[in-house]
Amino acid sequence: MSNVDLKTIKFSVLDLVPITQGHTQQKAMQNALNLAQHVEALGYTRYWISEHHNMDSLVSSATVILLGYVAQGTSSIRVGSGGIMLPNHAPLVVAEQFGTLDTLYPGRIDLGLGRAPGTDQRTAMALRRDRQESVQDFPNNIQELQAYFTNEDLGEPVRAIPGEGLEIPIYLLGSSxxxxxLAAKKGLPYAFASHFAPAQLFDALHIYNNTFQPSTTNSKPYSMACINVIAAETDDDAQELATSLFQLALGIITNxxxxxxxxxxxxxxxxNEQQQAMIMNMLHYTFIGSKATIEKEISEFVAKTQVQELIVVSHIYDHEARKKSYEILSDVFKS
Structure with a gap:
């Protein structure tokens, strides 16, 4: 057992808002709100929803609308994007949308930003129209977005209203x-997508922690890692629940x-064996089992990575079993 005290680590939730076989899109959204209310009561720090498009399995395309739905139905948990795929949007629109959210739910809104399209290339073209992204576009768009949130643009012809002057924390998400x-250079908190892209986790954290430049909003690095957790009363029960996640991953690699x-x-x-190997590699940071099992493995993970926060995604078919998984995990960081 690692000597890491998990009570010092923040635990949060990432929801892709999955549609489950035999249920409606509306039910998926209702489950998202119900889960957010559940984890709020359990003491989780934040509830993030990710942006995905053109996927039969997920209904998180209108991310900002879902964030408003969740924020309205909760009272204390932070609500945010994990993340908004900035190349799909004009920075001004993002500033206005999150400015509106923070005005409605002050002090509870997070803005996580990603660079990937969150979809296939054809859908990305439909989202972005004729824009061709260069390597500097993402850093420049972040800078533009940050400018809209300051009070320094009062004399500018284009302003974000609401949005201007609001202290909405920005997080940079990535898998490389x-x-x-980029997060280190801009002095932003950094969340690594180790739940599906584990390869560069330690290289990325090393670069971030060792090259971090303090900013006006963050004096020191703040690292987060996203992981998969499937918890149940017994290891065998958890392993069976995890087959839904494995089937989802199989669908991804076979399209x-x-x-x-x-x-x-x-x-x-x-x-088959080849598919199994690919999936187990992709889902390397997936913790499956009883409370004792996941506590041991997550403690070891935190000790190795030294992250300050874990963001947990749990692809579990039965909604009550999914809620129970987060409940068991909350016992880990409370005990």
């Missing part, structure tokens, strides 16, 4: 050393997208 370097499938007793015959 590029994003780590057969479906709503989240019910668990199966065994993945034998569902995937």
């Amino acid at each position: 050393t590029f994003s780590a370097d 057969v997208r479906r709503p989240l499938q019910p668990p199966v007793k065994s993945m034998n015959g569902v995937w």
